[in-house]
Amino acid sequence: MDNKNSILIVDDSSTNLVLLEAILQEEGYKTFTALNAKEAYISIERYKPDLILLDLLMPQVSGFEILEKLKAFPSTSEIPVIVVSAVNTKENIELCKELGASDFFSKPIDIPVFLSRLKDFIL
Numbered sequence: 001m002d003n004k005n006s007i008l009i010v011d012d013s014s015t016n017l018v019l020l021e022a023i024l025q026e027e028g029y030k031t032f033t034a035l036n037a038k039e040a041y042i043s044i045e046r047y048k049p050d051l052i053l054l055d056l057l058m059p060q061v062s063g064f065e066i067l068e069k070l071k072a073f074p075s076t077s078e079i080p081v082i083v084v085s086a087v088n089t090k091e092n093i094e095l096c097k098e099l100g101a102s103d104f105f106s107k108p109i110d111i112p113v114f115l116s117r118l119k120d121f122i123l
Contacts, residue, residue, distance in 0.1 A: 005028065005029050005030060005050060005122055006029070006030040006031070006032065006047060006048075006049045006050050006051075007024055007029050007030070007031050007032070007049055007050065007051045007052070007053060007118075007122070008031075008032045008033070008034060008040065008043050008044060008047065008049040008051070008052045008053070009021060009024075009031060009032070009033045009034070009053045010033075010034045010035075010036075010037075010039075010040045010052060010053065010054045010055060010058075010063070010066065011033075011035070011053075011054075011055040011058070011084070012035055012036060012055065012057075012058040012059060013055070014035065016055070016084075016107075017033045017035070020053060020084070021033060023111060023115070027115060029122075032047050032049060036058060036059065036060060036061065037058070037060065037061035037065070037066050038061075040052075040054075040066060044070075044076060044079070049079065050079070050080075050122050051079065051080050051081075051082065051118070051121050051122045052070070052079055052080070052081045052082070053081075053082050053084050054066060054067060054081050054082070054083050054084065054101075055083075055084060055085055056083060056085040056087050056092065056096075057085065057086075057087055063083060063085065064095065064096070064099065067081055067083070067096065067099045067100060067101060068099050068100075070100075071099060071100035077100070080102040080103075080121040080122070081100065081101050081102055082101065082102055082103045082104070082105065082118075082121065083096045083101045083103070083104045083105070084105045084107060084109060085104070085105075085106070085107060086106065086107040088104070088106040088107075102121055103117060103120075103121070105117075
């Protein structure tokens with residue numbers, strides 16, 4: 001399966017997943033979704049996405065923990081991770097950057113700006 005320009009969306013809200021998936025697919029991206037860390041890790045291994053969109057507040061394993069784990073392993077450390085979260089405090093944004101996030105978008109996202117900036121991270 002050709003997953004060029006593929007994006008994994010990780011969010012515990014199915015509404016957010018459907019919305020982002022529709023926006024990205026309309027732009028021609030191949031998308032995969034995950035509702036939690038376990039699904040995210042399985043999808044990353046299976047599809048090897050070019051980019052990951054990651055929510056921070058999720059049950060069991062937070063987006064912070066997922067980001068930290070992804071950046072710790074050579075097989076996933078080079079995948080750009082963009083955090084998309086409503087928890088947009090200065091401290092959280094700085095922590096995401098320290099953990100290796102490529103960018104941070106506050107919910108609700110500004111779709112034109114979001115799509116424009118995605119092009120910096122994916123062909």
